[in-house]
Amino acid sequence: MGKASRREFIKKLLALPPLLGIGIKRRGANTFSFPIAQTPPSTPTAGKSRVVLVKNARVIDGRNRVNRTVISKMVNQAVMNLTGKSDPKSAWEMLFSPADIVGIKLSCLAGRPLSPKPELVSAIVSGLTLAGIPEENIILWERTSRELRRAGFTIRKSGKGVRCYGTDEEGVGYEDAPRFSGEVGSCFSRILTERITALINLPIVKDHDLAGVSIALKNMFGAIHNPNKYHDNNCDPYIADLNNHYVIRSKLKLVVADALIIQYHGGPSYKPPWAWRYGGIIVSKNPVAVDALGADLIEKKRKKEGLPSLADEGRPPKHIKTAASYGLGEARLDRLEIIRG
């Protein structure tokens, strides 16, 4: 296209709003707001106080490579301990039905060194297939496909096998209207609201410069369009409010926290000086218990390394207690049934 004709083209494009094919999207007349969904505090659901911590020194080597056989055994052992079943198949069947479409929300902000390990994800996928769920009905998801790629995952939106994509993919996106829960008003990822029936929350156990820790509860910030608006006051009560929304509460079936490498300071990004090769996973139905246990691991390690506590650094993980106060789970370690494997 020549200079003059390109100018003419731009001129034509600019002739009528909306210009250039983009503009302010108008909300349709049928859009609506949800009432504030504040569930009254209740006692933690029975069975939600159980949390399983499995460690194995052989699961990760000095170059941070994960042993597939060991991680697979760890995952199945954890799920069996959690459900009380004596074989992996029965354990997974207790948690998921073959009709489920399962979304696994990863936490990939920090790139490959500090994102859920693909070997761990594979072990969970294998467990889901034991429960009769076809691979095509499993979605690995994050905010963006780019984050997933950087963490070592391959984007797949169709065809055979496990799906893997971000909310930013064409045809996915966020809902048109915000949903409300306490102080939070956000558009939710359509993956969470429309595409899945069951949710697995798969965070990393890591330190966070504002929230204190970023584990299971904070991982759900990746399900909304505007997490940047909710970081004041150590992200409290925002994290708890978000997790208190019925969409998350009703779909969350399992939390598997990747504690193979724990970032005990300098988070949420990967900082090798404070990356601890712990070799564990924390599994529960209760995200509050996972966060409480993960935060405790971080605090103890910080103390051992001569670092101030999170509270002394002005970033106590307040959101864990707030979430517990909403009845989302038990946060007091002495009230948790911690099964160590």
Added chain:
Amino acid sequence: MKKARYFKKLPEKKVECTLCPRGCKVADLERGYCGCRENHNGTYYTLVYSRACAVHIDPIEKKPLFHFRPGTRALSFATAGCNIECKFCQNWNISQFRPEQIKALYITPRKMVEIAKINNTPIIAYTYTEPVIFYEYMYDTAARGKEEGIESVMISNGYIKREPMRALTKVLSAVKIDLKAFTEKFYRDVCHGELKPVLDTLLLLKEVGIWYEIVVLLIPTLNDSEKEIDAMSKWIKKNLGADVPVHFSRFFPTYKMTNLPPTPVATLERARKIAMSNGLHFVYVGNVPGHPGENTYCPGCGKVLIRRIGFKVLENNIKRGKCKFCGRKIPGRW
């Protein structure tokens, strides 16, 4: 990505943004409140430079600027993001989203000026979202435009620090400030911002002598009390003078504020009356097309200087900056 112009490096690869009063302290790989500035390895970057997500040609009256080149058109654009969160935001579909969530075109400052010239728009307006958050893009476009005879106007919430605002006024021709309310409580609870920095920005604009106008969106029960309008207009008169135009605009329910009705026209009229009785010369009613409060009246003889309906100028009786009837000088950029 382009390096941000205003930030400080902190230990452990953290940064502190020094562009707006929020002063976000941001860890590596994290973003500030606006969602469009990101820390990479201890350096802060803007993610929206040359990434326009809305581009239109609007009448200047739509901004609204009533005393600045009436009847002209402005090439108006925005990027994603905002440094506050008004629960009544009309453009929340772009202002409250992150850049990667919004379709955008790559239009450099040079190209934007070129588009303005091709389309015979003598003004570029930075608008729709909050231009403070695309500061570098706005500054470079305005500077380029100035070189080529295109004026720039910033349509802003005024939530910006003194130094960057002062620098910006050197390349802008006019500013419109949304004064959301006159209480810290409203700013905190409804906008997640602060009042004082906005008032400081208004004082700075007066100090540097750039043309500016004020818009106040009146929301039933929240910022429309007579007491508040009285205090606000007295502050404006005392600190900014009688000649700064003030637009009281009508609210319509949207975004997170769908539980309130549109502002009654009587409320706007009452606010206008209070402000004028406190000595302000140019007080307008906005978002009520055809209302007589859209017109500009001469403070000297009372005659209609500019007759408007909506964004359309029907009549302009200002000649060489003066009332054609009584010769009184009318403040503005004509």
